[in-house]
Amino acid sequence: MSDPTPRIVDRGHVGQIDASLVPRYSGIATFGRLSQIELLPESNAIDIAVVGIPFDSGVTFRPGARFGPAHVREASRLLRQYNPAQQVYPFGELQVVDAGDIAVNPFSISEAVLEIERGALELLDRAPRLLTIGGDHTISLPLLRALCKKHGAPITVIHFDAHLDTFGPYFGADITHGTPFRLASEEGLIDRESSMHLGIRGPLYGAENLTDDAALGFQIITSGHFDSEGMSGILERVRARVGDRPVYVSIDIDVLDPAFAPGTGTPEAGGITSRELLTIIRGLAGLRIVGCDIVEVAPAYDHAQITGIAAAHVMYDLLSLMAGSKF
Amino acid sequence: MSDPTPRIVDRGHVGQIDASLVPRYSGIATFGRLSQIELLPESNAIDIAVVGIPFDSGVTFRPGARFGPAHVREASRLLRQYNPAQQVYPFGELQVVDAGDIAVNPFSISEAVLEIERGALELLDRAPRLLTIGGDHTISLPLLRALCKKHGAPITVIHFDAHLDTFGPYFGADITHGTPFRLASEEGLIDRESSMHLGIRGPLYGAENLTDDAALGFQIITSGHFDSEGMSGILERVRARVGDRPVYVSIDIDVLDPAFAPGTGTPEAGGITSRELLTIIRGLAGLRIVGCDIVEVAPAYDHAQITGIAAAHVMYDLLSLMAGSKF
Amino acid sequence: MSDPTPRIVDRGHVGQIDASLVPRYSGIATFGRLSQIELLPESNAIDIAVVGIPFDSGVTFRPGARFGPAHVREASRLLRQYNPAQQVYPFGELQVVDAGDIAVNPFSISEAVLEIERGALELLDRAPRLLTIGGDHTISLPLLRALCKKHGAPITVIHFDAHLDTFGPYFGADITHGTPFRLASEEGLIDRESSMHLGIRGPLYGAENLTDDAALGFQIITSGHFDSEGMSGILERVRARVGDRPVYVSIDIDVLDPAFAPGTGTPEAGGITSRELLTIIRGLAGLRIVGCDIVEVAPAYDHAQITGIAAAHVMYDLLSLMAGSKF
């Protein structure tokens, strides 16, 4: 029987189920086989809560990201304790838990956005930092609202995506998965001096999308820049622009090429590779990461969990990054 | 945040997460969105524990059933409270919980079999009846051993399968997914006057397989009998043979035709349909069910969860059956 | 070049592209390779318009039916002129066209429902009968509203589905894919003396769902009745209840077992087969069919188009039925 489940305890932190006693494919799926929040001893203060937001009513093309959190949890079973790329034990440095999902209304974007903000604020009372699994990109807006209420505005956003997500209303809806960063910027949540998009590519509605985007405070690194500037060039640019401001990292899985992330809603050819994405994330070491999300994993289009695995590994490196960053 | 998760409480039993407040695709996957055993109030006595056994080292062809429990849990999200086919609220009549998985050794069948028996016995201390998700069919042997230790031998087995599973050793291994019912019969665990196979079909090693099987105490209803005898004829035959003996129901998902259950390890064409299987199960109402298992769901071969959904629905009707049966 | 595309003209009706000159896999996909409404000569009066409604924001579980119309069109390329099962040339008896899709708002159910009603009414000005491809089941409500405005209320509904779809509000939304027939009945659109569900199965919220449903005017034929009553028994029951009232046929593809229709949003094991569904539809010959829809085809979960092909063939027999029915 799985009770009591043997767990790895490192520096007092309750970590993963011990894979030398329980095979990785065994047991109810939590992120990284970490403890559920309900089962963590009261005495353990939480450093980071991993939380899902199964909401995809803000999409404009393929829906399905509502199944993203469950899929990424299943795909995270292979994660182990030590990250040699960052030389850190993320679950030893920090108390990380799986806080389950924030349940939201699938029929009303406006209500869902309120529920997400409320849920995030409640969770932030227990956990100073959140790593959120979407869900579609709509969720970044209420997450930024909650974060700014908690920590103050504005926050620098480092945004990995094929798309700008600073577009205008669509079918009368102001809040969709194409608008979170426009709205967040207009609301003063985003630092306009330092925010960036990485991995941008694909057709736009018009050239004005680029000028609008710049006015909202973003600098763009396209997927083409990964060839022309190289990863060290990009990292230099990012670090110079961001400095030591507090940073929110938002990763739309479609920043990866569809070969690396078929399971997503608005795929665009010509993307970056999972190796490039991991290298950039690792290169952010030392920045002040105050929160992260990874969104738009749509499992119905995935194959052999490759999208889910990419997301889980990116999350692992984000956690490692946070373990090593000032806060 | 999902804490405290709103749950349906019916006659004092802690049931499913309330789907009117938490969408079915939301939250960590437990069977039927039932409570995990660790989160059930101590005061609630358990009637049935649903438990997974992610073990597939006893297979002779396609492996992969080790991922069966996780897959069936995901595929059980749509289950609701009331079963009109049996006119019962299974989670209201009984306290059903998800007890997680029994973790076992993937490298040693003999050790795994001991661990399963031990795990089942421990669980039977808390829950009088178990509904187990395999894993491959090897697991039925230690489950029957535990059950007989707890409740006394022999037990009548109603076994749904394409295969007899009363075969001899294979590659020197006495205990595999092809042998559980031969060994159980030889060990005196199975009632030889009343046990039955249903849905049998496909090529055998030799005609002696049939005489051996009969000597071990089984009567065979082939998939062809579903046409020639009709379901009422089959049910009559089963009920007459079983009477009011205590019954263990063991369902190999490959009893279904591969069209209905592609996600399995040794598929045979010409099987029964999920409707036929459900009808037979419902027709067992009133029998004294002391335990059940459903095995051989191999997700890597499934498509759109159709095998997982069939398994989850069969489990739901097994639970409903147990809710209505003497024990 | 495909212009002018050679077409079969039968009794003055512009029919399918001539497959002896243009292979079936060639050309832009319209339903059954029929003429688009924009390319039909003005002089040809339309009898039936096939129209898609790519809307799935009313779903409670797996989304994706917004891609249903495109998928069914692709899967309808193999349809030929003569239906031997009904001894009719549906495209020769009637002028059938593909009217494209009614474009609706994905972010507001209430607005979408108005747009669907408006679009259907506009189309009904040109085509007395519609065969609609969903989209999720939400669309049946505005379609019935439009139909009743045009032809008068109430209308008898013959509803094929695993689910009742007479449920109550969900997450504050009164109109979802689980509620169309409750609302339609409450609005007086549905004839309470004669309407029926066929193929019902699976768990419910509670026993009261059945009494509520009966009060709304429906009689239920479960999937189990397909065995116990036989298809002739069922047809007798349907014909006796319906009589010569005007009938709307609404088919949720999940009435089929997941083996036959994996590509859908809320699959339930134990369903009927495509042969059974076709037999029942053909058995409705002579009824006064005033309109039909087929909904809940979610292509992301389909395999080798089997769901799409089932839907296309069902639509073909519905068209054949309409070709032979009084109106």
Added chain:
Amino acid sequence: MSDPTPRIVDRGHVGQIDASLVPRYSGIATFGRLSQIELLPESNAIDIAVVGIPFDSGVTFRPGARFGPAHVREASRLLRQYNPAQQVYPFGELQVVDAGDIAVNPFSISEAVLEIERGALELLDRAPRLLTIGGDHTISLPLLRALCKKHGAPITVIHFDAHLDTFGPYFGADITHGTPFRLASEEGLIDRESSMHLGIRGPLYGAENLTDDAALGFQIITSGHFDSEGMSGILERVRARVGDRPVYVSIDIDVLDPAFAPGTGTPEAGGITSRELLTIIRGLAGLRIVGCDIVEVAPAYDHAQITGIAAAHVMYDLLSLMAGSKF
């Protein structure tokens, strides 16, 4: 090393690789793990040669059946020695071998047809009966030509298919997968008093297809007749019509519903089940089977080998039938 591979020898016939020594998933794929013709001792006379014809240039819709033989071989690994449904050891009663594939020209139907006839005749010099795996249905014409040259014309054809395959030329090609039985009948190869189609369904070009077909000597049992006449009724009809004439059995896998055989080129909803097909084949016991083919398995559309497994099991019962039939 696999040399010498341990084989089961029964009544002097070299049979399957011994699965108690070599796991079924091991070794180069031959049909049923039987001996390749090149490795059979010269002294062993061959009774039946299983041969593939990887040709699909005669198709009118989805191509891909050229990969059928390889796919069915892989899917036949689970076959065992004894067929309880027919109480026969097909590989013990007869010397069955895998004769590999007849290599044919993919760019010229007329040349391919000559090559198939020539290859079949050469093989018939060594093996009196052939069980052929297509490839598309075009191959039945040259196979019947060869058979009639060898054994005399006409031959009764029992043809399982969704389609009549007695259609006229298409795009100027007289020989395609839609025409073999028209041409064979016109050439006098087919007995017009006794031939039959079973499982027919789906739309036709016109009502004249049926009268043309009847004139060519076929009687039709539709898939609908499986409900209205029952399997015993159908078998009675077949046996009465066929008598003790020599019979060629030709099975297009699309006779099965797409749920049971997604991997095929021109799927039609409403088909029969694999259990029904096996029951009918078994019911042909005692007929004088002179040869068989199974065609139109298109692996690119298959899932989890369900189509391949259905084909392999049907072939196994055909072999069992031949083992028990006069010749």
Added chain:
Amino acid sequence: MSDPTPRIVDRGHVGQIDASLVPRYSGIATFGRLSQIELLPESNAIDIAVVGIPFDSGVTFRPGARFGPAHVREASRLLRQYNPAQQVYPFGELQVVDAGDIAVNPFSISEAVLEIERGALELLDRAPRLLTIGGDHTISLPLLRALCKKHGAPITVIHFDAHLDTFGPYFGADITHGTPFRLASEEGLIDRESSMHLGIRGPLYGAENLTDDAALGFQIITSGHFDSEGMSGILERVRARVGDRPVYVSIDIDVLDPAFAPGTGTPEAGGITSRELLTIIRGLAGLRIVGCDIVEVAPAYDHAQITGIAAAHVMYDLLSLMAGSKF
């Protein structure tokens, strides 16, 4: 109703359906949601016709590219108006239409080749430039014949492919998907001073393939050169060799690695990425593009449309290139 469909008109050109009014997943699938040729106002002169040629009878391995045009149309729904990579509005600069498919004989390569040439010539009377979606690579021969009849020979060919396609006859067929550029060169259609292959890799029949190919006028850039020369090195080489000659760009999707284009007929590991392909295409800016094709998309092997999306995006950049090029 979708009539009249709201369209974007830019500089008098009828462009895409307006996605702010009609969701991208809505409506009958044309390439890029552009106008069908039949629905374009007579007054609008066509600049580029996108046309499909669903022909795959010239393949030597996996067939299925006959479904390529339909698949790419479905996968092109996400394209938007402005291409920031080339800073151009391709549908604003030029009048682009979807001309449907050229229907051709699937049973005779020689006839099909005549039909393609004839169809292309007819279309060239209305549209000076064609962007063709295959179909297999056979189609490039008749397309070059038509182009040279219209614009004069020879034309420089920039050919992206894993394979040389300058091979000899196969199974007696001179014209197959392995021979178009040998035949075109022998017929004097190809400029032997300036033509090139890019992305070549994989095993050959013999070393003579390379000398033969050189004699036919091609220079080879292998996929390995993408590492050793870099993309700027390659572009320099291409531009130097091509100069301002009229150029035909032919892209076999298998130039991409199978990870990026699984849906193709003769995949070879070690290919280029979609980002590399797009970068090279964009680097051809300013060349005199007289026509393009993209071939060998075989949807039955695709997953989540990744091959189709890559093809659609490549076509979008080809259109953008043509919008900016002299003609």
Added chain:
Amino acid sequence: MSDPTPRIVDRGHVGQIDASLVPRYSGIATFGRLSQIELLPESNAIDIAVVGIPFDSGVTFRPGARFGPAHVREASRLLRQYNPAQQVYPFGELQVVDAGDIAVNPFSISEAVLEIERGALELLDRAPRLLTIGGDHTISLPLLRALCKKHGAPITVIHFDAHLDTFGPYFGADITHGTPFRLASEEGLIDRESSMHLGIRGPLYGAENLTDDAALGFQIITSGHFDSEGMSGILERVRARVGDRPVYVSIDIDVLDPAFAPGTGTPEAGGITSRELLTIIRGLAGLRIVGCDIVEVAPAYDHAQITGIAAAHVMYDLLSLMAGSKF
């Protein structure tokens, strides 16, 4: 008929089936369509035997590599005679055969390991060098044991993998797919001065894994080094370290990113590409290769054979490498 199969004979070596006479999709699947060992004339001395080992009972996560050999054989049908990347005819330079599979016990790792060693030794009596297809990575241990018995220890290992495979016992099993290189090193089979891992990435159990690994004699090149050192830098490092020692190359297909090799058991994001892997392999030209294996291809997770094709092409370049290397 396929007998006698036309084969290409080059310098007396019996090579591939002649694809100009037998299409590549035709015939029973052997690796590269080479001769089976049983059919090779006695007079032909074997240089390299390709042999499968369908064993996956040593895996710790997803099983299924037991189907690897059959899958890679099917995926190797497109290989042709001449390798332009290495300018060699591998099947002309050497006599290569397909030796089938070594059949091993699926239920006992220890017995299987003995069987593999015994089988390899027997095969080495006929063929001086083996190219083995797994199966899981467990098989490398007995293969190294056999090789060292034959040729003497120690041997330099160049190991491509995401994982170190020098881990400790797991669930009491000393020999698993995670331990072969630790055990081989401890047994003195591996040269500790010169062995290397390439492509390493992903989380570890702890930092001590790295020091343990170094102590066992390995130097690590991570997937990140592919960016930072470049392929020429890596090759320089490898060649300098290895020198002219005898080398065993062991390739776990999961060294490739999951986008390139979804069909494997323990996928890790951030891997290398198939182009990078081929380039490195080709860069080993001139090294003294004494044997190779490629392992962990798990077909149930593959799509469109992309993993199988990558493995087959890698094997082809390994064969080419051996053709050009001293031995």
